[in-house]
Amino acid sequence: MEDYAKCNGHSNNITTIETTNENNIFDNRTLEDVCGCDIDDDSDSDSDSEVEEDTDDDGDVVKNFYNCKGMIGQKKAREAAGIFINLIKEKNICKCLLLAGPSGSGKTAIAIAISKEISEDAIPFCIFNASQVYSCEVKKTEILTQYIRKSIGVNIKEIKEVFEGEVIKIEPFYDDTYEEKKVAYVYITLKTIKEQKKIKIHSSIYENIVKQKIQEKDIIYIESHSGMVKRVGKCSLYQNMFDIETDTFVDLPKGNVHKKKNIIQNVTLYDLDISNAQPKDDILNFLQNSKSKKTEITDKLRNEINKIVYKYVDQGIAQIVPGVL
Template sequence: MNIIESSREKERISLHSHISGLGLDADGYVTDFLFEENIKKRDMYSEPTNKIENNDIKNGTILDPDKVDNICNSYKLENNGNYENNKICYNNISDDEDEVVKNFYKCKGMVGQKKAREAAGIFINLIKEKNICKCLLLAGPSGSGKTAIAIAISKEISDESIPFCIFNASQVYSCEVKKTEILTQYIRKSIGVKIKEIKEVFEGEVVQIEPFFDNTYDEQKISYVHITLKTLKEQKKIKIHSSIYDNLLKEKIQEKDIIYIESHSGNVKRVGKCSLYQDMFDIETDTFVDLPKGNVHKKKNIIQNITLYDLDVSNVQPKDNILDFLQNNKSKKTEITDKLRNEINKIVYKYVDQGIAQIIPGVLFIDEVHMLDIECFTYLNRTLESNLAPVVILATNRGICNIKGTNIISAHGIPVDLLDRIIIVKTMLYNKEEILQVLKLRCKFERIKIDSEALDYLSDIGKIKKK
């Protein structure tokens, strides 16, 4: 039997796609309180030298960062001097916007779970300070926002697009692949590699695409294609092979698009549409970029974001270059040998020393972790000691129970030696007001019109179901 793949997690991720962070202020407190209550709460723990006047607290205003620094002498999240994420007040919200939109900007899409979010903020601070802790356990009943907090943590850890991998512990089941192999695959899916290369490319705006056909056996077959690219400096017509024309069709390249073609591999990348044509439509969903400068044929810095698992899969059948994984990244359910992984790790470390690559540890979210057995916990405990280990977030709705496959009783069904390594955060059930706020937020993003009576009725149903 192959590894069981479930679409449930993908659906949950899409439902939480509006979340952009934990919604904490510069002091690590949740910002969906009334703002005046936040000020009173800080005054209980510190004595600021310059207190904020009442006329400074207004909707639609951002407080002076110097005043923000004087407020907190206790715990503070460091953001390297960038106050974009440290703003206490709302993000320039006008008075005519409704309460749902205001709350969304304040709390970054999060609702409720104030203590859990503040605890997650402390966990993020430990990660940024490169302390030992790399594992977090979210313990709470079903539907209490554990997945939402995990996604928010992944957004707060880094500004870059770090890998975020989610799977259910019940998926660790196969008759062909070892359980530890499945865990290894998900762990390596959560470790990103940012590769910077200098490649020779042909870049510019597509002016014309002209295919030429050959009559072979009374059938028309494309032999070659002329494509005209334009930059601010020049316009050049190049001759490409028919196989590269297939890549143009796959990328849905049209005239007025900005593209580049790698001269070595023939890969085609669409960057966007030329900004000169931005005013052609009143509403446009495409990305507009400026017309490239310089020559059409140039050397360009190419940045690729991949994972270690992508390199593993692409090199099961090795090629000339380890970076040519894009040509053979079909998913396989067979085991990948440790020898191959060690070779890939050596090459990645070599690229890191040369400044070509950068390792970006991501986030691995394991839901229903109590479904793992003692062997999986032992392997996971050892993996957390590695320098390449991602941030592991566990979630469970169990209290005191047996560890799967044993008669050992432990908290949350997790062995004691692993519990000693992790931070445990408890999540609580939503009350009626928070359920109502979630419903309003989802209706806003789904563009559903609903009256207040229906919302109140649905919130009552949600409160009963939670019980």
């Protein structure tokens, strides 16, 4: 293994990035940025300048990844990962990336940084250790196939009728006929730029509101058919109320409160396998869940799910998102 890391060729459709645990894995520029102190080393500064001079048009992306995500050390490995990211964005890439190196050399950290650099949206990131393959009931290839399908995401677009807006007021009404007070129904007032509307919701929907800790000034939407409640964030009009805020701020919705909205659901192929593999009958479902044994998903079911996903992709309803395993 060479010093630091190297990015090998695309032999057998696999790109390899090797990492090592050498003592001199820290570049002074990154330590200076992180620690806030001056570190003088002429040899390291010269080598850094040579790397910057040798970069081509793709060097900007490589250099950005070179100093991103707060990572320290592994200069060559980060540079190789930046080249790999360029190949992904240009769609000129092999089928697999292999991170090789001893324990504790930063393979998982580089993999997480690659997944965040590829896309700002959440992409499937699955960690799989060889020690997890211990089942005598399921084949090793089946377990590996499950983890591979966990690492392949599917974004499904749906058009649903929702009530969306800023929460102005929540008024629960209790039923006094029982010994304990129970919420009978709830009035919730939602506001958009165009209008303000008061809607009546069931007590079961109010339970989801309480679980998500939804309060006034929050932006939410409620699906009219399923009753699912989703908190989007806090209204951006109240962004300057605090000097430091950890919440996500979103703009006040436009249009009417009751509208049709494009909703993207992020699932994986493994989630689709599990949802279709479970029995539909209630008794059979109870018996299936009561079993402690693991069950294998048949190839026939996977092929059927793949056909449906390909059909949705051709229709523009779904999008396949490659993940990281």
